[in-house]
Amino acid sequence: MSKINFLIALLVSAATAFADEPAPGQQVEMSLPNPEGKPMPYLLSLPKDYGKGSTNWPVMLFLHGRGESYGPLSIVKKWGPPRRIELGEDLPYILVSPQCPGEDSWARPTQQAL
DSSP states (O other): OOHHHHHHHHHHHHHHHHSOOOOTTOEEEEEEOOTTSOOEEEEEEOOTTTTSTTOOOOEEEOOOOGGGSSSOGGGGGGSHHHHHHHTTOOOSSEEEEEOOOTTOOTTSHHHHHO
């Protein structure tokens, strides 16, 4: 299993294991505990038809740009798929949008390990 597939599986399963499952059609703030004790905040969105029937939903992992590392998690909604959901669009996939800490970057080994 590649690192990215593992991260996606971990984030989606953590949403169920550590919190109430978010309602379909909503984008909610979640947090994933990590071994260093510093939780990773992320946004999770489920399609409006999630849970109806036996549909297997694709998952998109949205990694924001550098400017969204600083500030509240809601700043991740500034661009891309999280913004589209915030504006009311129903996207046909599960969207996971983690927020990278300001002192780190997605390319650094610390984030790759998570």
